[in-house]
Amino acid sequence: MSDDGNQTNPWHLYEYEVGLAGETARACVHSLTSFLIGLGCAFALIMGVGLLAEEDLLDDPGLEEAVDHLSRMSMGVLLAFVLVVCAAGAVASFLRESTTSKAIVNAAARGASRYAVPSPDQVRSVTGKPAEALAFFGWGNAALAGLLGVIGLIVVLAEGDDAESMLIFSLVTGYALIMAFVGYASSHLLTPAHERRHARVAAHWSSNDEGHAWKPAKQARRDGAGKKTPSRPSIAKRCLYGAAGLWLGGALALQMSVLTRCTSTPGIGRYECEETTYSSPIETLIAGGVWIFAVLISLGVLLAAIGVLFDWRQRRSERAELRTRLADPRSERPAEDLLAYHSQRQTHPLARVGTTMSGAGLVFSTSSYLVGNGLGLGSEDVFAAYRTESLAAMVVSVGMFVAALLGTGIVNVRGRELRNALMERWPSPPSWSADSNGKVQRAKRGPALHGSREVKVGKNKTSGQR
Incomplete structure (x- = not known):
């Protein structure tokens, strides 16, 4: 006998197309997360091998010096990549939310069925704060650059009219002003526009529509309709x-x-080997x-x-x-964890591995290339012979990231049909866990287009608790 709890209920959850920009932004957010993991692996390797070279434990003075110079350059390159990734992640996060809300507004304008209620993931984008990460990045960088600018101004006033110091001070001050504008625009320009789109979406799908679309999913979770797979x-x-x-x-x-x-060493306050x-x-x-x-x-x-x-x-x-x-119209409802996984967007495991390797590879290949071009503290003669190989490694690392980005986008686009079919026949609500304040996004638990963005459920609460 079929285990469809949605046969007499025409309302269902539906994932709308978000376009090329939206898919790219979503894939970029997932890819950058794995890229950061790669940077973390690179940091651990830099610290481990750099410590061996610093303490003369490689039994080869020439090798120790080369490794030490490469490690120092790698640390600077790593910090630069972290800054770039944070900026790219903030922009991609904003584009993900804004393109999704625009796509759903356009779908509503084209007469999208009220029975096809936007999926929980897309409702989270519509009701969320799209420029929150961008505002944090802007104001954070503005504060840091402003502090450096004040220090630079003190240096300029103390040393007199130094052209180089004035140039650095001007660049830092200009960067601080740009970042301050980014933070201001995120809060006062981008967020209100997103809220207006939210209102248009909420005007098309009523709370009654959302409630009917969520009813089968909530009923399935309460009744435990799906079979549990072995743990x-x-x-x-x-x-x-x-x-x-x-x-x-x-x-x-x-x-x-x-x-x-x-x-x-007894009697020495600082660490020595x-x-x-x-x-x-x-x-x-x-x-x-x-x-x-x-x-x-x-x-x-x-x-x-x-x-x-x-x-x-x-x-x-x-x-x-x-x-x-x-x-098979008579097929029973699959296991809940199976439905939960395949009803949501996922990042292909090969893409996660590729972007992780890309992050670590870019750090060391870029550092080796820079040291080989005489931009490090030494060992130029050692790494100069490997500039071509370093450049090739950089190209391969970038290629791996781009391939992972495209692969993630393609997989999610191709899987939309299956996700919609699963949500229509066997809807499965997303998992959630309360934050430190005991709150959770309303879109993860049920209807969210009408009402507050978050709901208080209590600390340490999760979707698996009854």
Whole structure:
């Protein structure tokens, strides 16, 4: 017997097309999140290897000097990338919300059916604060640049009319003014326009329409209509957990190699590394710490890649099963966690891996190229021979990010038909958890076009609690 709770209810949740700009913005937000993870991995590697070079533990003075210069340049490049990613993420977040609200306003203007209520994810975009991240970025940078500008002004007044100091002061002040305008415009120009679009969307779909569209999803959750799948982790998750364990083991091996090599010096307040020697077997083990680190990290990457492939195969099989069930009008409702996953937009696992590797690769390839061009603190002769390879690595890293961005957008566009079919026949509300104030976005729990943006549910509350 069919397990459709929506047969006599024409209202249903529906995901509207958001256009090329909207899809690109959404894909960019997801890609930049993984890119930041790659930057975090690069930071950990810079700190680990840089510490070995700083404490002369690589047993090669020339190598230690080159690694030290590369690490110092990499840290500066890393900070620059973090700033760029934060700016791009704020802009992409605003474009994601604004393009979604514009698309739904246009759909309403074209006479979209009142029975097809916008999906919870799109309602979150309509009712949310689109320029919140942009305003925070603008005012934060304005405050920081303003502080630096004040310091620069003091330096100029103290040292007299220095052309170079005046130029730096002018640039910093100009940047602070631009960022202040971004923060002001985000709050006073962009947000009101978004609120007007929200009002137009709310005028088309009444609270009664939303209530009817959400009713089957809420009923299914209350009745526990879906079958629970076993909580045992899949092969893909086991591989990813194993990879995380190998990475942790590699980091510990590297850290222990440093800690056992160095001893504290009595009477010295600051940290210094006094090299310590041990018996031959222990020396061999300590010397192999770097190699253990390299091997475990490499094995972790390989295991993670295997896990990603298993995950891709599993999700493809699940989509095929769902399409088969949708084609059968007598098919029972699938498992809730299966519906919850495939009713929402997702980032392809290969795209996550690609953008993560892109973040780490760009940091080191850019740093190597800059040092090779004489823009570092030294070791130009070492890295000059690898400028072509560094440039090629930069191009490959950028290509991986672009490919992941396009792939994520294409996958989500192609999956819209399946998501709409699932939401119409077996609607499944999104999961949620309350913030530190015990509040949650209303669009995650039910009708949200009419009323406040957030609702108080209590601290530590989640969608899984009864």
